Amino acid sequence: MRPHKTITVFGGWFLLLFGLSLIPWPGLPTVCSDYFRAVSQCVFASQAGQRSLEFQPLDTHDTRVVIINRELMQPDGSGPVRNLDLDSFDFTWRPGSLLLALILASPVSWPRRGWALIVGGLCLQVFLLFVLGFAIWNQSTEVALVSLSPFWKQAADNISHILVGQLNIAAPFFIWLMVTFRREDFQHFFVGPSVAQ
Amino acid sequence: MRRHKKIKPQPGSGAKAAPAWQRWWASKGPLFRVGASFIGLIILFSVISLAPFFQSLLAECVQLDAKLAGKILNGLGQGTHSAGSTVVSSRFAMTVINECSASEFVIFLWASILAFPATLRRKIVGLAFGTLAVGFVNLVRLVTLFLVGVYRPHFFTPAHEELWPGLFVIAVIFFVIGWVSWATRREQSHAAA
Numbered sequence: 242m243r244p245h246k247t248i249t250v251f252g253g254w255f256l257l258l259f260g261l262s263l264i265p266w267p268g269l270p271t272v273c274s275d276y277f278r279a280v281s282q283c284v285f286a287s288q289a290g291q292r293s294l295e296f297q298p299l300d301t302h303d304t305r306v307v308i309i310n311r312e313l314m315q316p317d318g319s320g321p322v323r324n325l326d327l328d329s330f331d332f333t334w335r336p337g338s339l340l341l342a343l344i345l346a347s348p349v350s351w352p353r354r355g356w357a358l359i360v361g362g363l364c365l366q367v368f369l370l371f372v373l374g375f376a377i378w379n380q381s382t383e384v385a386l387v388s389l390s391p392f393w394k395q396a397a398d399n400i401s402h403i404l405v406g407q408l409n410i411a412a413p414f415f416i417w418l419m420v421t422f423r424r425e426d427f428q429h430f431f432v433g434p435s436v437a438q
Numbered sequence: 439m440r441r442h443k444k445i446k447p448q449p450g451s452g453a454k455a456a457p458a459w460q461r462w463w464a465s466k467g468p469l470f471r472v473g474a475s476f477i478g479l480i481i482l483f484s485v486i487s488l489a490p491f492f493q494s495l496l497a498e499c500v501q502l503d504a505k506l507a508g509k510i511l512n513g514l515g516q517g518t519h520s521a522g523s524t525v526v527s528s529r530f531a532m533t534v535i536n537e538c539s540a541s542e543f544v545i546f547l548w549a550s551i552l553a554f555p556a557t558l559r560r561k562i563v564g565l566a567f568g569t570l571a572v573g574f575v576n577l578v579r580l581v582t583l584f585l586v587g588v589y590r591p592h593f594f595t596p597a598h599e600e601l602w603p604g605l606f607v608i609a610v611i612f613f614v615i616g617w618v619s620w621a622t623r624r625e626q627s628h629a630a631a
Binding site: 259335402 | 464473484488545546549550603
């Protein structure tokens with residue numbers, strides 16, 4: 242296939258697939274938010290230790306992460322808590338759908354797309370959990386679970402800001418490049434087969 | 439899509455196949471190097487974007503965006519004027535904040551272009567046109583969001599939080615892929631000449 246045609250076909254499929262993901266399909270936000278809460282609960286919530294986490298649904302999009310320091314709680318259940326509200330639908334679906342669209346539109350064989358989806362999906366999940374874990378750790382300073390000097394607190398806030406800011410585009414784009422392509426693909430896609438072939 | 443047959447070394451031919459990990463690294467290594475540069479640049483630009491001087495520069499850009507959007511909307515008969523970073527008409531008002539400056543897309547674009555192996559001239563062309571393109575798309579976004587706020591106010595939040603971020607992602611990825619295609623093809627034709 243000629244390079245410009247390869248890129249046009251890729252662009253067309255990407256536009257179609259990612260465009261479809263922008264449509265607010267009925268039930269999708271609920272499914273994504275439920276999935277987010279289930280996985281986060283499984284990974285982060287622990288009944289032992291000083292910290293306790295609850296993942297509560299706010300609406301179809303949003304989830305409230307309640308961070309509790311058990312040692313500060315009164316016997317009647319009152320005490321200081323830190324709430325971290327986030328759009329769990331955007332958090333899971335936006336980067337996931339971009340990665341999905343990029344991989345499925347890529348001009349490589351279907352087995353390679355399949356492997357890229359599996360490996361890329363896992364990498365993205367790990368990254369999302371890392372971002373969430375970092376945000377929870379950063380907010381834990383407010384209920385004396387973590388102690389940071391003002392300088393390091395500012396640094397942690399900035400890192401959290403960077404991670405969240407690049408979550409929707411840079412992370413899926415990077416993972417897509419790493420898991421889908423090989424060096425020789427660039428020759429075929431952008432330049433075309435060499436004369437020797 | 440061309441398929442390539444895997445060539446296996448024949449027994450007794452004297453050719454010894456490289457270990458699998460070496461073949462894998464030969465195929466993936468250059469990509470990892472580009473990827474590492476990309477991530478490094480994303481971190482660098484993100485850190486710079488948090489600096490006070492950059493935030494004040496961003497505030498200036500946001501005010502300019504609001505001013506331009508106000509002038510375009512006025513030209514469209516909306517009777518708008520801008521005050522600082524706020525665009526106001528008798529029917530709707532919209533304040534543009536630093537988070538609406540599309541700086542994360544500019545960071546992504548710059549990191550992608552600078553990480554990709556191309557000549558400095560083509561990178562500069564990509565950075566200049568890319569930054570202008572992001573600025574233009576952001577202006578279109580502000581104008582359309584204002585019009586949505588006037589005529590379909592119930593659709594403003596989905597358009598602002600769901601539709602436009604997605605459209606921005608599409609625009610930026612198309613630009614990066616287009617630039618890579620242009621830079622690679624031009625380099626190849628120069629090399630052939």
